[in-house]
Amino acid sequence: MNELHAPVIVLDPTDNVAVARVNLPSGTNLTAPLLQVESAVGRGHKIALRPIASGAPVVKYGQIIGVATRDIAAGELVHTGNLAISAVNLQHEFCVDAKPTDFVPEARRANFMGYRRPNGKVGTRNYIVIISSVNCSATVSRAVAAHFTRAGELAPFENVDGVVALTHAGGCAMGVGSEGARLLTRTLAGYALNPNVGGVLMIGLGCETNQIPGILAEHGLSEGQGLRTMTIQQSGGTRRTIEAGVAAVRAMLPEVNAVARSLAPASELMIGLECGGSDGYSGISANPALGVASDLLIRHGGTAVLAETPEIYGAEHLLTRRAATPEVAQKLLARIAWWEDYTARNKGEMNNNPSHGNKAGGLTTILEKSLGAVAKSGSARLEAVVEYAEMVKDHGFVFMDTPGYDPAAVTGQIAGGCNLIIFTTGRGSTAGYKPVPCIKLATNTPMYQHMSEDMDVNCGTIVTGDASVQQVGEEIFAKILAVASGERSCSEGFDYGDNEFVPWQVGAVM
Template sequence: MNTPNETAITIRMHEADNVVIVANAGGLKAGTLLDEGTRLLDDVPLGHKVALCDIAAESTVVRYGEVIGYALEPIARGRWINESMVRMPDARLLSELSTEVRPAPELPPLQGYSFEGYRNADGTVGTKNVLALSTSVQCVAGVTDHVVRRIKQELLPRYPNVDDVVALNHSYGCGVAINAPAAIVPIRTLQNIARNPNFGGEVMVIGLGCEKLLPTRLIPEEQVLRLAENAAEATEIRPSPILSLQDEAFNGFGEMVDGILQLAEYHLEKLNRRTRETCPASELVVGMQCGGSDAFSGVTANPALGFAADLIVRAGGTVMFSEVTEVRDAIHLLTSRAKSPEVAQALIDQMDWYDNYLSLGQVDRSANTTPGNKKGGLSNIVEKALGSIIKSGTSAIVDVVEPGERVRKRGLNFAATPASDFICGTLQLAAGMNLQVFTTGRGTPYGLSMAPVIKVSTNKTLSRRWHDLIDLDAGRIATGEATIEDVGWELFHLILEVASGRQLVAADRLGLHNDLVLFNPAPVT
């Protein structure tokens, strides 16, 4: 903690707020006088709230101009407010939400921005050139991991235009209720991940041979069509993209591996012909996500992401924000931003579906907030959600993408996902994301091998301590060294540099990549 004589730096988000958060790196000591005359009665850690007035028991605690809770006890002016002192409000009734829309006027187009990407036959553009080994069942994961190591060591050096080879391992495919209605979520997720722009349409599928999820279901439709066309015209003999380990042609593990390597080499040759070319910024499909959030997430990094999101939309590109439980308590601020009443209703429907899903598990949205979130100053999921949605910017929400679906429209999309970092990332990959921006206040080494992940810190303390893990420091906004617009533009330019392959994100430079995690709301047998 700092001395009481240090100049206090505090942040008030809205004139109606009766709290501020402390922005001094070491927090503030009891006795410190704030600019507006409040004297601290307690030591207050970085990011935590201070009462600006006396708050009676059961009276509202207000931040972002919204009620984030009710005082469980009388709170004197100058006291440190932590999560144990605040009762979370009841969830807003979805049935009372209006679908009347008042989207903001469209911002002027942003022209002249481009990046160097890989154009695909289906019209999408990749930011990486990656060979993906899709899998139809978790049983083969050990084999695919072995093969990926062999490919990287023995084959990849011969194909300099190919960035990487990855195994799309997962825990699905067998021992599951494959025909249950909710099984469509993990199945279409795997189908659409195989179509991610960064894989160039050259996906191969490794199966076992007896699994419930048939490998043929994972082949992108355009790849199946090419196989049929080639067979009919006999212009090129393409091998089947599917290889099953139980195939009787294989005699032992060595032959299985040799078969996969041979198939991989065919696809590597195809991918190696791809080269980067200039593409307009309208071909960006950027996922926005946050993890390890703190009280600064909604003050610095997420507003900067929101500004950059508006720039991408103005350039004709696509942005998706996600994480249902981190949207649920701010949904009333989003429905009016929908492009149409139908989109507003789709937003409400996704909130309702997830409420029911959580109810079946005998929990509610309060299960979202982590111990780290609270240590970082967030009292509950309501406060977290109000800071989370800011990364959506101000543009109209043009569509709602259900879990596992692909984006259909350019512009700002809500891609419904759980808030789990790994599941959200997996579903955004399935939606067609070619680059992700990820904000964190507490810190996380999260990364994806399939798409670059730009890591943005919410506070300077984290960016200094994790200097080689963070790509962009938005904490400068809190200290007045930069504006939201400054960092938003900086992020936009960084996105273009990373998408062009001219700059490596920390996660790629260090090889820090998380596994895919499917969202499977269906029964497991």
């Protein structure tokens, strides 16, 4: 068996663990490296390359992922029974790996077919969104959207991708101007301004804390043909509001449909880099391949937004090295400090994951998971750090502070302006995120084959040695351009995306 197809993957010469490509029964004799398997090691899990003493660091990716909780023999499975998180005491160097972008010459840059908006932004889809200002208007908002799904009224409007209700559990019982209220209003306004949105109807109850006029004023929005508002109390109740909402959407349809796809530069693409249901292969295959695609998009003038602050914990030193300025690095560390305080106040800890599924797939500590997750961002310079749902204004690689919970993280990225989501998964996540298409990348071939109708790209060919990270990254970049131009992703084929709008809830509920 050649080195490329060896049964284990050694990621760095300094590592004292390797990752199993295949299931390794106890007693198996390996020749590359020369090793006998002392305890069964499942595919994606770690095997000790040499003896590791109790209390000694366990090293993967050339980085410490935890410490041995007992003596570990060479050839033994390394997982939750003998590995635990160590104290995070990282050396943060600023800007040392920040290299200017090697842009593709303008004449050779990629294009896609998108929907150009009056403000110059370009969407990859063309939706009408019904936004509820408060939980109390959620039922009415969903009823308005459902009318167009059931009645078939969209059939004559071939340029309209759908009508979707964006409902949530908040909007009242919060202080005006509180942290929670600011995050919610910023999220709602961000969706209204997303380039994938051609028309907006905001529906409130009328007496809620989160008043619609306040949202519009705070974020520079104004009513017109493309943005209409109403409240249930002012409209005369549930039935009348639904009727008025249907009429409002019906009136928007001709104008929204009048916008057709046209040629646009790839610089107008802003992709959200996301992972969920990760496994031991995530940091080896799909995540680094997405990093290649991210770097390619940035070289073509586009933007990539990494998120999930709790899931870069322990790997943030790799990002501070890539920061464009010391101020950008300091802002990232300030968000890490906020999370450490936030989890402590809520009697939690930053090592609250890997989750059950992550551990079943081979991940043991948050340090290991974070090191793999950061690979999604490639090697580009970190241009900016933004807060949750904050509008992303910089081009290039940007970090957004979000929770690690996938729907909440992606909701923030879309509110920040992302018009495409790229989602890596090893266990098989299936969500979608209207009004933005979501491309799913499988980290391993068995899962891709088992869930082939839900996965867009198989990155498991990297694990088997049949393709390089660079080759799969280029395949992902081509898929990004195709889906941006209208090709339906697998999650769109199943009509996912009606239930994944999850604004981050923080602060006191009064």
